[in-house]
Structures are given as structure tokens and as C-alpha cells.
Amino acid sequence: MNTLFDKIWDQHVVTEIKGGRQVIYIDQHYIHEVTSPQAFAGLEKRDITLRRKDKIIATADHNVPTKNQHLPISEPLSKKQVSTLMRNCEKFDVTCYGLGHEKQGIVHVIGPELGITKPGMTIVCGDSHTSTHGAFGCIAFGIGTSQVEQVMASQCLILNKPKTMRITVNGKLQRGVSSKDIVLYIISKLTAAGGTGHFIEFAGDAITDLSMEARMTVCNMSIEMGARGGMIAPDQKTWDYIKGREHAPKADKWNEALAYWKTLYTDAEAVFDTEHTFEASDISPMLTYGTNPGMGIKIDTHIPETENQKALDYMGLSTGESLIGKKVEHVFIGSCTNSRIEDLRLVAEFVKGKQKADHISAMIVPGSKAVEAQAIEEGLDKIFEAAGFELREPGCSACLGMNEDKVPAGEYCVSTSNRNFEGRQGPGARTILASPLTAAATAVAGVIVDVRKELN
Amino acid sequence: MDPLVRINSTAVPLPIEDIDTDQIIPARFLKAITRDGFGENLFRDWRYGKSDQPKADFVLNSDIYSGQILVAGRNFGCGSSREHAAWALHDYGFRIVISSFFADIFKGNALNNGLLPITVTDAQLDYIFQEIEKNPEHVFDVDVEAQTLTVTKDLEVKFEIDEYKKECLLKGYDDIDYLLSIDEEISRFEEKQVIY
Ligand code: SF4
Numbered sequence: 325m326n327t328l329f330d331k332i333w334d335q336h337v338v339t340e341i342k343g344g345r346q347v348i349y350i351d352q353h354y355i356h357e358v359t360s361p362q363a364f365a366g367l368e369k370r371d372i373t374l375r376r377k378d379k380i381i382a383t384a385d386h387n388v389p390t391k392n393q394h395l396p397i398s399e400p401l402s403k404k405q406v407s408t409l410m411r412n413c414e415k416f417d418v419t420c421y422g423l424g425h426e427k428q429g430i431v432h433v434i435g436p437e438l439g440i441t442k443p444g445m446t447i448v449c450g451d452s453h454t455s456t457h458g459a460f461g462c463i464a465f466g467i468g469t470s471q472v473e474q475v476m477a478s479q480c481l482i483l484n485k486p487k488t489m490r491i492t493v494n495g496k497l498q499r500g501v502s503s504k505d506i507v508l509y510i511i512s513k514l515t516a517a518g519g520t521g522h523f524i525e526f527a528g529d530a531i532t533d534l535s536m537e538a539r540m541t542v543c544n545m546s547i548e549m550g551a552r553g554g555m556i557a558p559d560q561k562t563w564d565y566i567k568g569r570e571h572a573p574k575a576d577k578w579n580e581a582l583a584y585w586k587t588l589y590t591d592a593e594a595v596f597d598t599e600h601t602f603e604a605s606d607i608s609p610m611l612t613y614g615t616n617p618g619m620g621i622k623i624d625t626h627i628p629e630t631e632n633q634k635a636l637d638y639m640g641l642s643t644g645e646s647l648i649g650k651k652v653e654h655v656f657i658g659s660c661t662n663s664r665i666e667d668l669r670l671v672a673e674f675v676k677g678k679q680k681a682d683h684i685s686a687m688i689v690p691g692s693k694a695v696e697a698q699a700i701e702e703g704l705d706k707i708f709e710a711a712g713f714e715l716r717e718p719g720c721s722a723c724l725g726m727n728e729d730k731v732p733a734g735e736y737c738v739s740t741s742n743r744n745f746e747g748r749q750g751p752g753a754r755t756i757l758a759s760p761l762t763a764a765a766t767a768v769a770g771v772i773v774d775v776r777k778e779l780n
Numbered sequence: 781m782d783p784l785v786r787i788n789s790t791a792v793p794l795p796i797e798d799i800d801t802d803q804i805i806p807a808r809f810l811k812a813i814t815r816d817g818f819g820e821n822l823f824r825d826w827r828y829g830k831s832d833q834p835k836a837d838f839v840l841n842s843d844i845y846s847g848q849i850l851v852a853g854r855n856f857g858c859g860s861s862r863e864h865a866a867w868a869l870h871d872y873g874f875r876i877v878i879s880s881f882f883a884d885i886f887k888g889n890a891l892n893n894g895l896l897p898i899t900v901t902d903a904q905l906d907y908i909f910q911e912i913e914k915n916p917e918h919v920f921d922v923d924v925e926a927q928t929l930t931v932t933k934d935l936e937v938k939f940e941i942d943e944y945k946k947e948c949l950l951k952g953y954d955d956i957d958y959l960l961s962i963d964e965e966i967s968r969f970e971e972k973q974v975i976y
Contacts, residue, residue, distance in 0.1 A: 338969045339962065343943035347962065351975055359862065361813035370956070375966075387811065401811035408813045442976055452861035452885060468863030468889035469815075470954065478959035480966055484942070486884075516798060517855045520884060550858060550883055573976045581976035616798055616858070634796075724807045745802040745859055747825050 325593040327488050328557050329523050332463045332588070336446050338480055345482050351445040353380040353475050354431045355418075357387055357409040358726070359450030363473035364412040374416050375479045381440060382413050382420040385430045387726050390689050390716035393423055402727060429692020429718045432456040432660035436540065437694055439569025443558040443585040448475055452547045453660050453742065459539035460566070461558030461588050463523070466547065486552045487521050487597035490590070492528035495604035500776040502670075503538035504662060504740065504759035506530065507545040508610035508620045510602065516618035519551030522598060525590060526556050530604035536565040537666040544661045545742050548617040557589045609775055611647050612744045612757040614639060619744075623648060623762070623774050638746055639754050640734070647772050652736035652756070655680075655767040656749070658689030658716075659723035659741035662760045665698045667740070671713075671764045672704040674778075680712040681770025687714050687729070689721040713767065725750040738766045781894045783952035787875055787922040790847035792839055793912045799852055800859030801886065805868040807860075818864055819871030840872075844916045849876040851908055856897075857886025866890045876922055878929070880905040891945050892954060898922070898929055898939045907935060924949055 326334070338347040355363075360382070367373060374380065387402035397403035406423060413420035421427040427434060432453050435441040443461035448454060450472040457464035471481055493506060511518070524546050531542065539556050546554025563582060566572045573581040608622035614635035621627060627636070627645045636642055657663070657671055668690065680686045688708055690696040696718055699705055708715045722729040723741040725748065731737040733752025740763050741748075744755040758766070765775040809821040827838050834841040850869065856879040857865060866889040869877065875895060880902045882890075890897045900908065908931055911918050921930040924946065929937040941949075948954060959966075 339965055341944055341958070343945070345942065345944050347959070347966075349966070349969055349973065358810050362815050362863075365814065366956075372960070405811050405813060445975065450861065450863075452859070466861040466885060468861055468866070468885060468892060470863060470889065470892035470956075474955050474959055477956050478963070478966060479970075480959050482944070482955045482958065516858060517881065517883070520881075550855075552884055577976065584974075584976065616800065632797075726807050726810065743802070743859065745800050747806055748802055751806075751825060751830075 325591040327590045327594045327596060328461065328525055328555060328588055329463065329488050332444055332446065333485060341482065345484055347480050348446060348483050350448050350475050350479055350481060351379065352440060352447045354435055354447070354449035354454070355380060355382045355472065356431050356449070356451065357384045357405045359469045359472055360412065361405065361408045362469050363450070363476055364416065366473040367476055372477055374418070374476050377417050379479060380418050380476070381435070382409060382418050383428055383431050383434055384409055384423050386720045386724065388423050388719040389727050390719050390721045390729055393717045399727070426693050429694065430660045430663065430720055432544065433664060433691030433695065436460065436536070437569070437692060439566050439571040442566060443562060443588050448481070453544050455547045455551070455553040456540050456544040456660055458543040458546070458553050458555035459536060460562055461555060461585070463553065463555065465553040486523045489519060489522040489524045489551070489598040489600070490596040491524055491526050492599070492601045493526070493530035493604055494528045494601065495530055497530060497604045497607060498776065500761060500779050501607050501609055502759045502761060503534050503541040505607055505610045506604070507542045508612065508617065508757060509607045511545065511549050511617050512610065512620035513602070514549050514600065516548060516616040517550040519546065519549035522551050524551045524554040526554055531556060532559065535666060536561055537664040540664070541661055545617065548742055558585050609759060609762050611762070611772065613641055613647060615744055615746050617742065617744060617757060620757070647756070648774060650736070650772045651770065652738050652766060652772060653683065653685065654731050654735060654737035655684055655686040655763050656689070656722045656737055656739040656741065657687070657760055657763050658691070658721050660691060661742045662740035663689060663691030663695065665695050667760045668695065668699050668704055669702070671760050672707045674761060674764045675711040675713060675768060676707050678711055678768045680767045684767050684770055686712065686767040687716060687722065689716045690718045692718050722749050724748060725753070731755070738763045738772065781952045781954050784875055784894050784896055784949045785924055787848055788919055789849050790845070790917060791849035791851050791878070791912055791920055792845045792847055793909055794839055794850060794852045795909050797853035798855045798858055801857055801862050801865040802859055804857070804865040805862065810862060810864055815867050817871065818868035819873065822868040822872045845912070848874055849878060849920055849922070850874045851878045851905070851912065854879060854881045854902065856882050858883040861885040861889070863889040863893070866893045866895050870895045878905070878908060891949070894949065894952070896922070896924065896941070896949060898937070900929070900937050900939070904935065904937055907931065
């Protein structure tokens with residue numbers, strides 16, 4: 325009797341080594357410009373090459389500007405990193421969707437979009453939010469640059485098998501509450517370290533009811549509880565999403581794949597090391613008030629007592645305060661957590677015919693070129709423009725402020741990204757994490773509002 | 781990787797919990813394409829003010845504390861998987877980090893770079909902070925072979941480290957050396973594996 329995680333893991337064990345570590349085979353490797361240059365340099369230093377160049381896909385996302393991507397990158401260090409990626413990919417013959425390419429985008433958005441991410445795989449990337457891909461029923465996790473080099477050299481990693489955790493969310497979500505709220509709620513309950521050492525499977529009808537995009541949002545943030553990754557058993561929605569995409573199996577292969585994918589679920593009697601259960605009806609739109617994603621509250625409650633006064637000082641907030649009515653200066657809708665077409669559609673539907681508040685800068689950064697193109701095709705760009713929201717070109721953008729898109733020191737940003745660490749969106753920036761709907765409603769009101777009240 | 785066998789050193793205290801890798805090395809310093817020089821920007825925003833003047837109250841700027849050991853609050857290294865955090869600590873001169881809890885990815889990254897994370901209990905961590913406060917010149921002894929951290933004659937911590945990683949540290953090997961040595965086994969695995 326096995327968990328979904330065990331089934332996939334055990335299938336990828338090449339061998340066991342002393343001390344209990346296992347050599348795990350990696351099926352797919354994604355790379356980007358920030359965590360790959362030292363790995364390529366490492367290969368060159370050892371005078372070896374990629375073991376399987378067919379299992380690696382590159383894109384430029386972290387550093388790229390989100391305006392005028394057709395022009396050369398103006399920031400010299402970013403430019404150097406992106407051009408180093410292009411040069412390395414050329415030299416090592418790696419498929420690269422670089423800046424300007426129609427398939428470029430945030431690595432965790434393009435992988436699923438192109439049908440590369442599939443159930444039953446092991447997937448890694450030198451980026452902690454690789455956990456996103458687990459929404460397809462695969463084992464996907466972030467690695468460091470030394471490990472990027474290991475996978476390049478051997479297609480394997482030496483790992484300790486993590487413990488397993490199941491988080492079950494039962495019931496139906498209230499209107500105006502989304503998958504982002506589910507995951508922020510779970511993290512607020514379990515804390516930013518609550519999942520450490522574990523690989524999480526999300527289950528329950530509130531999870532299976534979610535679209536693939538919304539499932540990705542949940543798995544994306546599993547890392548914010550300290551977990552190695554998160555996953556959701558594949559089902560009809562998964563097959564429907566993958567079918568027909570560029571890298572999806574075709575014809576007979578599809579049927580074969582499907583037969584295999586259907587074996588990927590947790591057996592009824594399987595035992596997890598840790599279990600947690602939550603009720604969907606208990607979840608409100610969520611906000612963070614501190615400097616780690618575990619410091620979250622339901623929008624209709626007050627900032628609790630915390631030992632972390634430093635975080636409150638940084639945020640300019642205090643215990644007992646409600647965030648409703650709080651004036652903010654920026655709204656950022658984007659990042660690998662919430663920049664897929666479904667997020668943009670949801671925001672467009674809400675802001676249609678409305679106007680953002682004058683003092684707010686509202687930026688929407690699509691997760692990929694494909695999302696951008698789709699948004700334009702559907703006329704969402706027009707809706708955003710009319711509402712005063714700026715639709716940018718794809719990239720990580722203000723999620724981590726490696727490019728020009730930064731939040732000025734001391735100002736507040738309601739952000740759909742995944743991290744509210746000190747300085748994450750720029751030195752001194754004050755980040756409040758929320759769902760795309762909460763972000764959109766806040767941009768319109770100019771102050772934080774409970775989106776449930778705006779929907780009626 | 782340089783071998784790590786034994787360290788006798790004073791320690792630098794940083795009694796803050798949940799120190800994430802964005803604090804250890806902020807994202808804007810991740811633009812380098814080599815592994816060197818990250819030490820300069822270690823804890824950049826805590827260490828330097830807006831116009832790059834050192835902040836006197838931050839421990840790395842103090843004349844009192846120094847050494848190859850960093851002692852930090854619980855849940856050290858959480859957040860982003862950037863290995864640059866381990867490089868920055870190592871490049872600055874740390875070889876050991878002591879905390880009562882480490883984030884997983886950080887721990888792996890540290891070990892892959894010859895930086896040893898030692899996990900102690902919360903009570904031991906408090907005791908260690910007190911010892912440093914009492915006497916900043918206090919010397920700690922870390923013996924990787926024996927897996928011991930000697931704090932005082934009253935406290936010797938036997939720390940955990942898996943056998944494989946211990947051997948890597950002692951000999952200065954890394955995982956690639958090992959993985960390249962089992963190339964044939966990996967090929968056999970690839971032949972029988974079916975993927976879609
Ligand atoms: S969008 Fe943010 S979290 Fe996602 S990969 Fe980019 S920087 Fe990382």
C-alpha cells in the first residue's frame with residue numbers, strides 16, 4: 325500500500341548508497357539564467373558535457389525587463405546573465421526559449437503550458453517554486469546550483485527520501501475565495517516551517533474541484549511551509565489539460581501514457597507520516613501582515629499577537645489592527661503563483677467597467693508569452709487598459725525585483741506572488757500577499773477590501 | 781570542495797529566527813555568473829545602510845565578534861533555494877553554521893559547498909548564545925570525524941550527519957564525483973525506464 329509520492333519515487337531509484345541516501349533519476353530539468361551559469365562553468369571545469377541534453381529546457385525569466393523586450397536589456401548585469409544563458413545553451417545545444425521567443429515565460433508557467441510537465445515524472449529546477457509542477461501528479465522540487473550541475477552531469481541526484489504529509493481540504497469554498505486563499509490559509513495554520521522534511525500531497529474535494537491552474541497555485545506555495553514539494557493526484561482535469569499540448573504524447577502513446585497515469589494515486593490504506601485536515605468553508609480571503617508567508621490572517625480578522633515585532637515594525641503594522649481599509653500604493657498581479665490565463669481572466673472579469681484608484685499603480689505581468697498572446701486574443705488587454713491597469717510583458721518581475729520592477733521603500737504592495745520577505749520586492753518594500761481577486765478589488769478601491777462584499 | 785575536518789574558532793551570534801535566504805543574500809546580488817565574491821554582500825541589507833555605510837549595530841560590523849562559526853536562530857536558511865546563500869556564507873569565511881533548525885534546501889546546499897550545518901536543541905542554542913555573550917573570545921571546537929561540537933566542558937553536542945555526507949566533507953568530494961563513478965548503473969536504469 326503506497327502513497328502517490330512513494331509510487332513515483334520508488335520508480336526512480338537508480339541505486340542506494342551508504343547512509344540510506346538514494347540516487348534518483350530525473351526525467352526533466354528546467355533551467356533559467358540565475359542558477360545555471362555556475363553549473364555550466366562547473367561542467368567546463370571538469371571537462372564533461374550534459375548527459376541528456378534532450379531532458380533540459382531553458383528560459384530567461386528572473387532578470388528580464390517587462391517593457392520593451394525587443395530592445396537590448398539595459399541593466400548590464402542582467403544583460404550579462406541572460407546572454408550567458410544564451411551562450412551556454414548554444415554551446416551545450418540546449419533548447420532555450422530566451423527573451424523574445426514566443427514560448428518564453430516564467431519557467432513554472434511554460435513547463436505545464438507546453439505539455440512538458442506530466443504525471444509520474446521527476447522534475448527539478450534551480451528554483452524553489454518548482455513545486456508548482458506537482459499539480460500534475462509528479463515529484464517536482466527546487467534544487468541548488470551544485471545540484472543543477474549534478475543533474476546536468478548525470479541526470480541524477482543523491483537524496484534522502486523525504487517524509488510524506490497529506491493535507492486534506494474538504495467541502496466547498498465561499499464565493500470570492502480562491503486557491504491562493506486555500507494555500508495562504510494552510511500556511512498560516514502550519515507556519516512557514518510546518519512542512520519541513522516532508523513532501524505534501526493535497527487532497528479532498530476542495531482540491532479536486534480546482535482547475536489545473538488553481539492547483540498549480542496551491543502546489544507552488546507548498547515550499548512556503550518549508551516542504552520539499554507538493555503534489556496532487558492526476559485526474560480527468562489533468563488529462564484534459566495535457567492532451568493536445570506540444571509535448572503531450574500522441575496517438576497510441578497517449579493511450580499507453582493514460583493507462584499508466586491512471587495508476588498514480590494514493591492507495592486507500594497507505595499511511596502518511598503526517599496528516600492535516602481543513603474545512604473549505606472556514607477559509608476567507610487571506611492576507612499576510614508580516615515578513616514570512618506563515619504570517620497570514622483571514623481578511624476579516626485582526627493582526628494577532630506575535631513574538632516577531634521586527635516583522636511588524638518592518639511592515640509598519642501593529643497587533644490588533646485590521647487590514648481592511650488599509651491604503652496601499654501598489655498592486656502586483658503576476659509571478660509563477662498567479663499569472664496564468666485563468667488568473668488574468670478572473671481579474672479582467674472583476675475590473676471590467678471599473679477604474680483603479682488614482683493613487684494606485686496596478687501592474688499585471690503575464691506568466692508567459694503564450695499567456696500574453698491569449699490575453700490579447702481575448703481582449704483582456706483592452707479591459708485592463710480601460711481600467712487603468714498596465715499589462716506588461718512576461719517575466720518574474722516584481723515578485724523578486726531583480727529587474728526594474730521594484731516597490732519603493734516603505735510603500736505597500738498587495739501582491740499575488742508568493743513571498744513577503746523583507747526587501748523581496750525591493751529594499752524596504754512592504755508586501756501583502758493575497759489572491760488575484762483581492763488584489764484587483766484593492767486596486768479599484770485604493771484600500772484593502774474584502775472582495776466577497778464587492779461581488780454582490 | 782575544500783575538506784572540512786576540524787574547526788577551532790570563536791563564533792558570531794545572530795539570534796534571529798527564520799532568517800531567509802533573501803536576507804542572507806538579497807536577490808539583486810544574484811546576477812553574478814561565477815561563484816566568487818558573494819561574501820561581500822552577505823546579509824547586505826542588515827549590514828549596510830542606504831548609502832552603503834556599515835550599520836554599527838549589525839554583528840558582522842562589530843569588532844567584538846568574529847570567527848568561522850555562525851550561530852543563528854531557529855529555521856535558518858528558509859525561503860528561496862538560491863545556493864548563493866551558502867556561497868556567500870562560505871566566501872565570507874564561515875565553515876560552520878549552528879542553529880536549532882535548518883530549512884531543507886539550505887542544508888543540502890551548505891553541505892554541497894563544504895559548509896557544515898550543525899543542528900542543536902533550542903536549549904543548547906540558548907546556552908551557546910549565552911556563552912558567546914559572556915565571552916566573545918570563547919573558542920568552540922568542531923570535530924567532523926567524531927561528530928562533536930564542544931561548547932564548554934559542560935556541553936559537548938554529538939551532532940548528526942549522514943555517513944555519506946561526512947565522508948564527502950572529510951575528503952572534500954562532491955556528489956558529482958560519485959555520480960560520475962556510477963555512470964554504467966545510470967545507463968542500465970535509462971534503458972529499462974519507460975517515460976511519456
Ligand atoms: S515568479 Fe517569483 S517565485 Fe516564481 S520563479 Fe520567478 S522569482 Fe521565483
